[in-house]
Amino acid sequence: MAKIAIVYHSGYGHTKKVADLVAEGAKSSGAEVSVYDAETAIVKIDELDNADAIIFGSPTYMGGVSAKFKEFCDATSKKWFTQAWKNKIAAGFTNSGSLSGDKQGTLQYLVTFAMQHGMVWVGQGEPPASSTEHGGKPEQINRMGSQTGLMTQSDNAAPEITPSKGDIETAKLFGKRVAETTVKWSGK
Numbered sequence: 001m002a003k004i005a006i007v008y009h010s011g012y013g014h015t016k017k018v019a020d021l022v023a024e025g026a027k028s029s030g031a032e033v034s035v036y037d038a039e040t041a042i043v044k045i046d047e048l049d050n051a052d053a054i055i056f057g058s059p060t061y062m063g064g065v066s067a068k069f070k071e072f073c074d075a076t077s078k079k080w081f082t083q084a085w086k087n088k089i090a091a092g093f094t095n096s097g098s099l100s101g102d103k104q105g106t107l108q109y110l111v112t113f114a115m116q117h118g119m120v121w122v123g124q125g126e127p128p129a130s131s132t133e134h135g136g137k138p139e140q141i142n143r144m145g146s147q148t149g150l151m152t153q154s155d156n157a158a159p160e161i162t163p164s165k166g167d168i169e170t171a172k173l174f175g176k177r178v179a180e181t182t183v184k185w186s187g188k
């Protein structure tokens with residue numbers, strides 16, 4: 001069975017909700033999924049060595065990853081020294097308040113972070129909703145047309161009522177895609 005770890009930070013619960021949706025999607029493919037908040041992941045960092053894939057999730061704060069998530073990234077330098085995560089599958093997601101909100105800045109950092117570790121990046125995989133005539137509606141899959149990773153938007157409303165229906169489905173599909181790719185890559 002393919003093992004997938006999800007490491008996220010969430011200051012106010014929005015990114016945690018997305019992390020749980022990504023986990024749900026990955027589990028639907030039969031993967032074994034472990035979800036870690038960034039602080040726990042630092043303490044239990046050796047557990048991540050056992051994962052076939054690690055999915056990274058951060059809210060977009062000031063156009064990039066949150067400080068708490070970056071703290072996790074910096075703590076992984078001990079894994080970098082031995083290239084312990086080389087050739088694991090990697091993927092990333094971010095949630096933010098604005099429709100754009102410079103989420104791409106966050107995803108770009110997550111790609112760079114994964115490349116530092118020699119990981120193999122898997123993108124979002126769903127076509128952009130904006131390629132259809134009336135694209136970009138809240139109930140649509142990949143309404144923000146992100147391909148590098150998963151983007152969701154919370155409108156700064158309570159996590160109980162956000163993100164949108166389309167974003168929720170997109171998050172599950174993203175988790176499923178990463179899990180399926182991990183099975184193909186790892187042969188498990």
Ligand SMILES: Cc1cc2nc3c(=O)[nH]c(=O)nc-3n(C[C@H](O)[C@H](O)[C@H](O)COP(=O)(O)O)c2cc1C
Pocket residue numbers: 009010011012013014015016059060061062063064095096097098099100101102154156
């Ligand atoms: C310090 C800080 C910086 C933020 N910067 C951005 C930003 O650059 N772009 C944006 O769209 N939203 C920004 N927001 C809004 C958050 O992305 C949004 O509230 C998100 O849902 C928070 O996720 P969380 O509940 O998982 O922490 C910021 C919020 C905070 C607290």
